[in-house]
Amino acid sequence: MAKTADTSSSYSALQKKIKSGEFSPIYLLHGDEPYFIDAICKQLEESILPEAERSFNQSTVYGKEVKMNDLVSMARRYPMMSKYQVILVKEAKELKDWDKLEAYLTQPLESTVLVFCHKNGKLDMRSKVAKLISKYEVLLSEKLRDYQIKTWISEQVKLKGRSMDAVAIELLVDFVGDDLSSINNELEKLFIAVKEDFIKASHVEANVGNSRKYSVFEFQKALGQRNFNKSVQIANQMAIDLETNDYFPIIAMLYKFFTKVMQVHFANAKSDTDIAAAIGVNKFFVGDYTLAAKNFQVADMEKVFNELKLLDLKLKGVHRGGAEDGQLLIEMVVRILKK
DSSP states (O other): OOOGGGHHHHHHHHHHHHHTTOOOSEEEEEESOHHHHHHHHHHHHHHSSOHHHHHHHEEEEETTTOOHHHHHHHHTSOOSSSSOEEEEEETGGGOOOGGGGHHHHHSOOTTEEEEEEEESBOOOTTSHHHHHHTTSEEEEOOOOOHHHHHHHHHHHHHHTTOEEOHHHHHHHHHHHOSOHHHHHHHHHHHHHHOOSSEEOHHHHHHHSSSOOSSOHHHHHHHHHTTOHHHHHHHHHHHHHHOOHHHHHHHHHHHHHHHHHHHHHHHOOOOSHHHHHHHHTOOGGGHHHHHHHHHHSOHHHHHHHHHHHHHHHHHHTTSSOTTOOHHHHHHHHHHHHHOO
C-alpha cells in the first residue's frame, strides 16, 4: 500500500502498466486526492477497449445506486465479442455490503476489469475484503505535501518536453493552491500560451487565472512594504475588475502570506537560506517576507488577520451594510495599513 511520499511514484508506475496493456481484474483507487483517482480511471476507460466495443462492454455505475449483489452479477458476465468488459464504479465510498464481494475476489473473471473509484476517503484495509483486494492493483491517492506538489509540477512539465524554473513553480502553487486538478488545468493553458520551451515566472503571472492589471503577488508585496498609495491603487483596480467570487482566493493568499510573515518572527534563523527553509518558501521570495516582518510587528498581526476574516464575512453577507465589494476591499487595506 502506498505511503504519502509514494503517491506520485505509485501513480506513475500504474500509468506505465496500463499503457503497456498490463491490466488487472480489480483496481481499487482510494484516498483523499481525487486527481490521481480520476486520471487513472480515465486512462482505464480509454485504454482497455477500442471505442467501438465500449457501448456493449463498458459500464459506469455509482455507489449510491448499485447494490453489491448486482455488481457481482455484472462482474461475472462475459464480454460480447471482446477480450474484456470494463466496469467503472464511481462514488465507491457509498457502496454498501462490501463483504458480499469476498467470494468474487477469490476468483475474479480475467475478462472483467472492475474499477473502484473510492474518492475522499480510504477503504479500511484491515477488513477481509480489503485484504483480498490488496492482491490486485491498489492506489492509495493521498494529498501531496507542498514540496511534493512542486516536484510533481516539474515532472509534468518535463513530460511535455518543457522546463519551468523554481520561481515560476512557486508562483503557480501560490496562485492556484494545492488542488492538483486546477494546477493541471493551468499547466495546460501555459503549454498552449507559452511558445518558448522555458516557462518563466512572468509567463505564470500573465497567463494563470484572470489577466489583470495587477496581480495578487504585487498586491501582497505592496501591503508587506506598507506602501499605502500602491496598495490602495491596486485595490481600486481590483474593485473594477473582480467579481465577488474572485475575492476569496485573494483573501486566502493574503492570509497565507501574512502567516509566513508571522513565521519569520518566530523562526530561529538569520540567513535567507535558513529563513526560506523555516517558512517553506523559495529563497527568491525571502526578502518580501523579511521586509514585511519589519513593517508588521507581532502585535500588528492580530489586526491583519482580523481584517482578513472580517472581509471574508462581509463578502458572504455578514454585517456588510450597503458597501460594494470593491469598497470593502479598499476599506480593509486602509485599516490594515493605518498606524
